[in-house]
Amino acid sequence: MKVLDLQCPHGHRFEGWFASADDFESQQSRKLVECPICGANEVSRLPSAPRLNLSGATDTQVPAGAREMQARVMRALREVLEKTENVGDRFAEEARRIHYNEAPARNIRGVTTPEDALALVEEGIEVMPLPVPAALKEPLQ
Structure with a gap:
């Protein structure tokens, strides 16, 4: 899995998991990638260090505060x-x-x-x- 840092036009930052960079490009061109906070599907890829999510690996790159904030918003x-x-x-x-x-x-x-x-x-x-x-x-x- 390839983990990408993404952002919507409203400034909401989130990560997306894709099989490859080509998979992201394909989904983005079909407007299938959307912000989990506001639902906007005009997302852009942010510069980030390449990162692969391997089974058993810990998620230390995404700040816990960001994950907690997103979970609170969804609740x-x-x-x-x-x-x-x-x-x-x-x-x-x-x-x-x-x-x-x-x-x-x-x-x-x-x-x-x-x-x-x-x-x-x-x-x-x-x-x-x-926005839902x-x-x-x-x-x-």
């Missing part, structure tokens, strides 16, 4: 997904209904345009973008 995202109702593309409409007491108060998530999100904020409705990696979009187990 927090899972918790948010578990504790919110997915209203899909009806997000702006449902957020307004809740805000104006036309629907029961509850935590929701969904999809909206940047323009609709801005309009919600201007109406005094609190919203927050939440593809790995968490599958049903929770």
Whole structure:
């Protein structure tokens, strides 16, 4: 296995494991490599010393703090997904209904345009973008 240091356009650094450099190039050209934090698939390879991951070898090159931070982010995202109702593309409409007491108060998530999100904020409705990696979009187990 070849271990590569990667980064997305949002500055999230992570590592990817590939059979070879050619395997990375192939997957990257097909947009199959994505950031585990934000899901962006425009990743770039960072300069790094070549490193192979051999069975039984210890992972001393990736700082423990980085692994722990990534694990905490993923746990927090899972918790948010578990504790919110997915209203899909009806997000702006449902957020307004809740805000104006036309629907029961509850935590929701969904999809909206940047323009609709801005309009919600201007109406005094609190919203927050939440990029969800593809790995968490599958049903929770």
